[in-house]
Amino acid sequence: MFSSERLTEALTRVHQHWNARRELPRNEDEEAVKFTIAISRETGTYGAAIARAVGDRLGWPVYDRELLQRIADDIGVHRALLDSVDEQQESWLKECITSLFAVHAVSQTVYFRRLVEALLSLSKHGDCVIVGRGATRALPLATTLRVRLVARLEHRIQAVQREHATSREEAAAQVEKKDRERNRFVASHFHIDPADPANYDLVLNTERLSTTECADLILATLECLRQNAKARLPALVPA
Template sequence: MEPHKAGVQYRGTGCVFDDLHQKGKHMTTIDSLERFLEVELQAWSGKDKTSKSIQRGPVIAITRQPGCDGESIAKTLAKKLGLVLYDWEIVEQIAKDTHVSQQVVATLGEQLRSELDDWLTGFGGTTRLSSHEYLQCLRKVLFTIAIHGNAVILGRGANFLIPSEKKTLGLCLVAPIEVRTANIMQTLKLSREETLKHIVRTERDQRLWIRKYGHADVNDDINYHMVINTALVTEETIVQLVKEIVRARS
């Protein structure tokens, strides 16, 4: 995906949550993750579980090129908009734990669970590999997060695995290769050659994964509500743009 000429990853386990969710705190341990899930499951389970009665907050799904400060921007968006941040490692851990995945899906009422089953049927038979069960768990987790709303989801194919009608904003973050190379060299302490190999490998894996499981081209701008060149648009401006779009689509 080539960054836009005009201006309109690194790893990290983190969530930002407010009040009881302790706005602004960065979760980095398994104990913290389990506590976070416990709080979220309690909050979700307390809701009236019908499609019409659930008052969904915004759902922002972020796809990003490696090295364009996607994690930092996602954290800032979650904090400024008062949303929960689910980064790719958290979503991955939930999806890989079948028991936790079942608990997450159990927070949906029968009507919504039926809707989930209908949606998953649309993917039936398209993936015939050992990771099929994990992929189904991942879809269930993303669907459930989207149903409950108030979420910023970073990576893990959220832009492509969440039904479009459940998503407030699909955002793609890009930047010129030189900018991304410099960012990754500084963050991961790699040589330029190692960094370029890392970028090529990461982008190839992302492209193939989305094509196989999301049935889409990650580099096609038409798959997003908005594509932003982070080298030309400040984090503060990105937050304001997202706020305006969320307000308009809510």
């Protein structure tokens, strides 16, 4: 469970991060384009460790599934997050939500809409890593690096078995259950196949690459996207 203490601590770090960003001197290009890294992963591919490694190296906060769910579930926290965007950002946020729900065949549930609002608000602040909850699909393509972590099933079962010190049978059942739940969430809300590589900018096989190597490749790809974005600033920045 994600305790209230952990939620409060995490949100405190987030607000400190946002406040620190506002105080830093920035040139026009850096202020205009704020990227988010969204990570989708199969169970047993070290998604949390890789996200933390990337966040630590960039000095960015990491939002995982439990924290995102608490943000969407807690009306007070959700409202505070939406209130943290200014008027120009709020206009951008509404446009993104309208576009997502109008153009894509997505779920119309209250919870899902609040989750999307939370994801987009975090993305608008930028400079953060988001793990799971359909972020690779919900967030704007132009300012999101979409990463998918994969590995062979047997390798993933062994990874879960080591992490939880459990039997192979229990680890296999856990992998199957979590994969099914995650795939069902994305498929039911976004009506896409989360395993389709065309939905991502970068697909990494964690059986072949270490956590550090995955982080290296994610950071290198982020830098490429940043450089490419500089040539398209008028199209990326809200008027």
